Amino acid sequence: MTKKSETLALTNQLCFAFYSVSHAFSRAYRQFLDPLGLTYPQYVVLLVLWEQDDLTVKEIGDRLFLDSGTLTPLLKRLENAGHIRRTRDKRDERQVRISLTEAGRALREKAEEIPTHVGCVLGLSFDEARALVQEVAKLRSRLHDSAALSAKS
Amino acid sequence: MTKKSETLALTNQLCFAFYSVSHAFSRAYRQFLDPLGLTYPQYVVLLVLWEQDDLTVKEIGDRLFLDSGTLTPLLKRLENAGHIRRTRDKRDERQVRISLTEAGRALREKAEEIPTHVGCVLGLSFDEARALVQEVAKLRSRLHDSAALSAKS
DNA sequence: AAGAAATAGATTGCACACAATGGAATTCTG
DNA sequence: CAGAATTCCATTGTGTGCAATCTATTTCTT
Numbered sequence: 001m002t003k004k005s006e007t008l009a010l011t012n013q014l015c016f017a018f019y020s021v022s023h024a025f026s027r028a029y030r031q032f033l034d035p036l037g038l039t040y041p042q043y044v045v046l047l048v049l050w051e052q053d054d055l056t057v058k059e060i061g062d063r064l065f066l067d068s069g070t071l072t073p074l075l076k077r078l079e080n081a082g083h084i085r086r087t088r089d090k091r092d093e094r095q096v097r098i099s100l101t102e103a104g105r106a107l108r109e110k111a112e113e114i115p116t117h118v119g120c121v122l123g124l125s126f127d128e129a130r131a132l133v134q135e136v137a138k139l140r141s142r143l144h145d146s147a148a149l150s151a152k153s
Numbered sequence: 154m155t156k157k158s159e160t161l162a163l164t165n166q167l168c169f170a171f172y173s174v175s176h177a178f179s180r181a182y183r184q185f186l187d188p189l190g191l192t193y194p195q196y197v198v199l200l201v202l203w204e205q206d207d208l209t210v211k212e213i214g215d216r217l218f219l220d221s222g223t224l225t226p227l228l229k230r231l232e233n234a235g236h237i238r239r240t241r242d243k244r245d246e247r248q249v250r251i252s253l254t255e256a257g258r259a260l261r262e263k264a265e266e267i268p269t270h271v272g273c274v275l276g277l278s279f280d281e282a283r284a285l286v287q288e289v290a291k292l293r294s295r296l297h298d299s300a301a302l303s304a305k306s
Numbered sequence: 307a308a309g310a311a312a313t314a315g316a317t318t319g320c321a322c323a324c325a326a327t328g329g330a331a332t333t334c335t336g
Numbered sequence: 337c338a339g340a341a342t343t344c345c346a347t348t349g350t351g352t353g354c355a356a357t358c359t360a361t362t363t364c365t366t
Contacts, residue, residue: 011272022175024296119164143177146274
């Protein structure tokens with residue numbers, strides 16, 4: 001096998017590695033999210049809101065790389081569950097502002113222990129994990145840049 | 154911020170990094186898979202079959218970490234597109250054997266260039282990519298082991 | 307200020323993922 | 337060898353992702 005074809009196979013292997021580990025993480029989180037009645041994407045939206053409350057749908061989408069087709073129904077489910085409020089912005093009626101309810105804020109405490117449980121099985125040191133986050137974010141950024149380029153043409 | 158809470162945040166960051174890079178890869182592949190009428194999961198199934206033809210649904214599921222709920226409709230779509238055949242195994246009628254059609258085999262050539270295009274934007278050396286595949290596979294394996302343990306109890 | 311362009315969300319349609327369940331075939335066990 | 341347990345696949349229902357399209361609102365241009 002030539003070096004070139006090995007590299008080609010590696011790209012496929014890398015993509016599949018991310019694809020499958022992402023699902024494995026999702027399953028690992030589900031075990032702890034199910035009792036809270038949350039899915040992983042819903043949990044990530046709450047993580048964003050716990051960090052900074054009162055964001056527009058677009059601001060949430062920018063942070064999570066998701067569009068309104070995904071977020072609108074997801075946010076409605078979070079609203080129905082009583083975790084958030086959705087209100088039209090008075091100054092710009094195009095925007096919908098998302099804010100936590102008291103119940104949504106209270107959920108933070110219960111969710112706080114989840115990454116501990118999941119993190120335990122990874123067997124990574126602090127520095128290893130940090131380096132991995134950096135490297136993966138770098139790849140995501142390059143893929144996004146490349147997609148933006150080819151969308152322009 | 155204590156080291157402990159940093160580590161907790163890191164687990165969430167790591168999970169989200171994989172979650173988002175996985176989608177970014179999927180979008181990058183989609184650009185090249187769309188002309189072939191394939192989705193990324195369908196492409197991965199074909200990759201498996203190009204490597205080894207005539208597998209059961211379960212064997213494909215074991216390699217890809219997917220169950221019949223996902224694979225059955227996906228395989229039916231690949232069958233309707235003319236890429237594969239689905240036939241009950243004569244020796245064990247519980248099993249459905251998946252085999253490539255001539256068209257499915259022919260598709261391999263057209264798909265061969267895809268990882269080249271995607272791999273170019275990653276900016277990874279051969280060794281970096283290989284190490285990353287190994288490390289991510291290790292994490293996936295640990296998550297699976299942990300899930301298997303907690304399922305037993 | 308009027309029309310064009312851009313922006314924010316919502317909606318629709320399709321394709322995963324996956325838990326839960328069901329049915330048919332096979333294997334295990336006493 | 338009969339019943340129980342297991343295995344394999346299919347089905348159902350829920351919740352994403354995302355492209356494509358639509359509406360309403362705002363901003364830009366002339």
